[in-house]
Amino acid sequence: MLDFITQSFMQRALLAGVLVGFISSYLGVFIVQRRMSFMGDGLAHAAFGGVALALFLNTQPLWIAIPFTIIASLGITLVREKTNLGTDTSIGIIFAVSVALGIIFLSLKRSYTADAFAYLFGSILAVQTADLLITAGLAVITIATFFRFWSRWAYATFDNELAKTDRIRVTNDDYILNTLIAITIVVSVKIVGIILVAAFLVIPAAGARLLTNTFFKMTVISIILGIVSSIIGLWMSYIFDLPSGATIILVQAFFFFISMFYKKIFSG
């Protein structure tokens, strides 16, 4: 039953799943509380545009996709600030433009585009050591931000202006958070795929939100749910021969629904 751990590709997948589960469910608490869930989805699709451009230019996808996604996130802010349109509409526009650009880049390439589809649906079982190192580096940066920024991001999430009166540099901190989210999305896209990355950023945090009444506990529970879902999801996908990314999401959703009915179940 546990023989899947002995397979080296599975060990890499497990490590990648745990790391992505940790990073995205940690950042997810800010995404959920700041009502940025659609932003995660929009940026994941922007990353698709970046990956397609990199494939067209025959270069390493990450180095093109990261700046492309950051520019897309700035584009969303720009459209919102220069017009009276809401954030959801700005995201909708940039999202569509990025996907359209991605499709055009891929059509111009005219050669085999299987790589692009790997990015659409993720390829956690084909994770390379280089991807693992990048994800581990991102995890280290994320842990470092926890000690320096968690209390400031949390305060600004609770009340932006109250945080400003306490001399927190909210705008600078937001740029750092949004950049970290954009990088996380690009790195996660390779592993879990564009379609599923938004779920990683939303479902564990949303489940955690239902289980507690403090933001710190929400953060801890979200991280635990993110990591545990990745491990169980991978194990189940191995046992039942199911697509790994989708199985992980279903496990996350299972925990979310348990959280929804938690009070009814455990308080009779």
Added chain:
Amino acid sequence: MPLFPYFSYFYFFQLIKFLSWAFIMEPIIVEIENLSLKYLKYTALSGLNLSIPRGSFVSIVGPNGAGKTTLIKLILGIENPTEGSVKVLGKNPQFLSPFEIGYVPQIKTLDRSFPAIPLELVFTGMTARWAGAFQKKKMEDVMNALNQVGVLSLAKNHLNSLSGGELQRVYLARALIRKPKLLVLDEPAMGIDWVAEKDIHKIIDEYKAVSGASVIMVTHDWESAYHHADFVLMLNRSKICFDKPETAFKEECISKTFGHVGHQHKFIMSGERHDA
């Protein structure tokens, strides 16, 4: 034979006197000179001059869009003036320690979906950061602050479950735990019942009497401004009147500020002013 000639002592005492005036006994808590704030073509405030004496209770009254909350933001140092200057406790408020001002925001700005308990919110009053874990010694102070405003029993309830009045008390505990020299409140009476409002005023008046702190309160409630404030600022993009309540609430000031006198005026002026 003194160690130094007489005049050295004289100048030394003069220096001490000057320092105590400048840093401890500054008679003016908020000094505003020729203040203007513009957002592109929109003028929020223009040509405002104001001196608020230390230890006084000032109510800011004016119609919607008069620049009341903007003025509060300038005093708190979270907005920059386009022209002119603001000094709070003799300094540019942006360089003032957050612990010198106790701020009670409008409760309508609260995101009720955020998972938080009163204990955490009052803790921000001590640390100016959102706390993940609580230190035991600080925890005692937080509990005392919650007790002082009468909501200790709610310390671990979800903020979402609190009524407007209870929430306002929690914010007040957060402000008072800093033992601020200046207490700034933005419409504390909004969304709370009459009894809760009276209780909040009682807490503010008691703190002011004990600490000698100054209070600035934006309000739409003329009655509380009339009864509790030492001075009333009638504001509509600039200063219309700044005077004692009996003078500020005269027809001339009200009609200049609001464009008409309204029926609230007669009701307020008919009551005896009970000194704060």
